[in-house]
Amino acid sequence: MNQDQKRVAIVTGAARGIGAAVALRLAAEGHAVGVVDLTEADAAVTAAAITAAGGQALALGADVASEAEIVAAIGRVTDELGPPAILVNNAGFARDADIADMTNEEWDAVMGVCLNAAFYATRAVQPHMVAARWGRVVNVSSISALGTPGRVNYSAAKAGLIGFTKALAFELGEHGVTANVVAPGFVVSDMTAKTARLLGRDFGEHQEIAARSIPVGRVGYPEDIAHAVAYFTSEGAGFASGQVLYVAGGPRD
Structure with a gap:
């Protein structure tokens, strides 16, 4: 990458897993990376x-669910690294329950x-992207957006990210900003x-079972998403915007 192509990226939920792999990959591409997670100590491992x-x-x-905290974090990135040009909204977690048993707190926490x-962070960074007439927003959804039993909160939130992203693509495209979804x-x-533990399975066995239903014959790794x-x-x-890419080892509807 040429020096003038180096940009500032922000990745949420970047202490481990997919977020850490994305942050490391963007850094390898030459970008400076704001590594965001619930605690600075956790984020510091990836950094x-x-x-x-x-x-x-x-x-x-x-806490990315707090507008004040995510806006403050983006302010620090801007002050210390420069205006953000890339935002990866990756932070997420699940609190599973059938709808009959799901509490308001479990719904609200996942949402x-x-x-x-993703709304708070994107709203905060988009002025910098619009001013630069260049920006990339990537929202990490999930195949659960297509519906997963016991996860009405998570499925609804991940499906909501897709609609949010498509609307962003329309709104921000004229300013040189793209918005896309990666759905693992x-x-x-x-x-x-955690799912394996809840099912009483060894994690290796759980992966083997999952791989049998995946056309490519294996499970995914964080680097695949990165x-x-x-x-x-x-x-x-720059000509891909409003798209949903299922990175799932096979086709999805």
């Missing part, structure tokens, strides 16, 4: 890995982190490990 590899990173602690946070399938992560995000944030992806 340290970036700097150890010769990159530039800033660790930030923020706050998985959907509201089964990816080795803390979330899928590859897709890297494309959507690239200079060459």
